[in-house]
Amino acid sequence: MVEQILEHPYTKFLRKAMMPHIWCPGCGNGVVLNCFVHALDELQMDLDKIVVVSGIGCIGRTAGYINTDSFHTTHGRALAFASGVKLANPELEVVVVSGDGDLFAIGGNHFIHAARRNIGVKVICANNFTYGMTGGQAGPTTPLESITTTSPYGNIEHPFNLVHLAAASGAVYVARWTNLHVRRLTQSIKKLMQKEGFGFVEVVSACPEIYGRYNKMRSGLEIMEWFKRASVVESFSDPAKAEITPERIPVGEFVDVEKLSFEKLLYEKISQINERALGKVS
């Protein structure tokens, strides 16, 4: 624990006993955490009402670092857990911070159903194209021909287009930014937190020690150079055409619509039924 963390303006959002965090130099997760607390700071949200749920992975450690009620679930089940929390107490702001493998491989089913139901859980996905914590295996978002520990000859599986998946599943807010777009990411997270229903923000993240090293981008700076070179802001373009390739990373806000959230519908129905049961309305 380093003494000077007490001076940083975001100290109150971080658990002093757990800092410094375990993430590598240049890790995109650090930038995601920074933008997230920046957004919370600007929104002046009541920290007592925020619950951060994370899955397994490097990004999963976020729940331990942020100074709110938090929970670190089993692999892939963050959204199911978060749905239980949100429905049990809709006053809570439930945020799921997790990775590409946790949310879309083992957790894929839970993701599409939570989006379909439009449960008011907010999802921030740090997509670093790999399973970093376990050493760099291929995952559902690993680009074609990437070298990973389980695709040593080049990945031959087509990756997901997460923005398309989220939009098609029914998310009401879908955005993608990279680690470099810190300001727009912060604004997106602010919008996400205030949106009713299921919102999804994908952050294309740097993993310099593992993904970068295996794929000719040996430092965080080189990955950020890739983001700078390849990203192109295409807000509200067709999510289906927003795949990430080495030459092109379409970023922006892709979906921003209004739809009644599941918990609102549920509680409306419960109060209707209650009134009938109490004999208030025949």
Added chain:
Amino acid sequence: MPERIKHLPLDEKKTKPPKAEIHLIKDQCKGCNYCIEFCPRKVLEESQEINARGVYPPRIVDETKCALCGFCTAVCPDFAIYVTEKPCKEGC
């Protein structure tokens, strides 16, 4: 003044640009160099002193050039750098 700017702002004499104070938490830094690379005014450079983690944290080249854009604060993965506005005393 860059060529494309033909006139100074009309209130240039009256407004005082904010002065920045850059705070480096040297031992938090892991040496990723994002702040150095992406500072629009090139206010930082890599220092020659190793910190407690065994990396070279940034060093302030010229604090007066800092525009308080806050990019370094926002991009640092380790919460090791932040800028604040220097409190303005009379006549600063």
Added chain:
Amino acid sequence: MSLKRTLLTGSHFMNGDVACAEGAMAAGCRFFAGYPITPATEIAEHLSQRMPEFGGIYIQMEDEIASMAAIIGASYAGLKAMTATSGPGFSLMQENIGLAVMTEAPCVVVDIMRGGPSTGQPTMPGQQDVMQARWGSHGDYGIIALSPSSVQEMFDLTVEAFNLAETYRVPTLLMGDEIVGHMWEKVVIPPPEKIKTINRKKPNVDPDKYEPFMPDDDLVPPMACFGEGYHFHASGLTHDEHGFPRTSSSEAQTKLVQRLCGKISMNVDKIVKVEEVMLDDAEIGVVAYGIVARAALSAVRKAREKGIKAGLLRPITLWPFPEKQVAKMAKKAKAIVVPEMNCGQMVREVERAAKETPVTFLGKLGEDPHTPAEILETIRRSC
């Protein structure tokens, strides 16, 4: 449909699954997440109607894994939560049962056992998940499992399961079987003030002094919930009292795992419940649970009519196993008979507790449980 916002106090003729659902409402359960599976579907269906009447939440999740995760979430958000399933779903839930154990989330999991393994015989009874209830999730832990053998017990033991879950902050399993779940019998539901419910211990320190996994003397930590200002962290990783991960510390692992096991094993005398019939002078002891205990009771009575000193020990708590009660019976008995609807699961625990006393296992698989005549025959041959 007629809506009632109250418990169904009074006498009813109802089906086991519905009695279980009513027991949940009586215990104060206000969150159910489940997935349809024969023969437990009726619990979900009944609760989808009753939960909203009480202002509770019913949700059908996308699979059993999500159901278990959701009830842990609801438990942490402050509600009493339950799910219901059968064998295949129970297997899916194991990882998250482990999460509930590790994060000490009170919840109730109902397993209406059916013929297995795999898809098996969905509409036929079985008692094949009994060992899985104890050892199903990976790692070492303690768990509580109850076994109802009548529709009335489906109601009573569901209430008991919630009380045990809240007292010991552990997922409590209710191991019914397809017959007890689907049969119809008389149930007497008491008025709400006569039903004893227990709520989890709450912390009585300030948020900045609160440690989420610091146990009291009974090895159970008081539980804060999300949104109460405690800003705590809970994790499935091995953790210390603060809740923070300690993945390299042998000391933390030893302390935590021993406490999770000890929570149950040290409180065994308060948790274990059995029914003893004619055991005082029994020479042949019969150990049976669930639906089989009904036939066993009849067989024991018939044996007594024939002059055989038989007695029945019915574990109501399957786990922790009633070792002391079985050992006590084994000292006086010449032989023990264990009828089960499987290939031999609880009988192993009985053999372990009975030590020298010979134990005969009577297994039966398929749609019918043992008949009293079959058990009587084995009792006679054990004399």
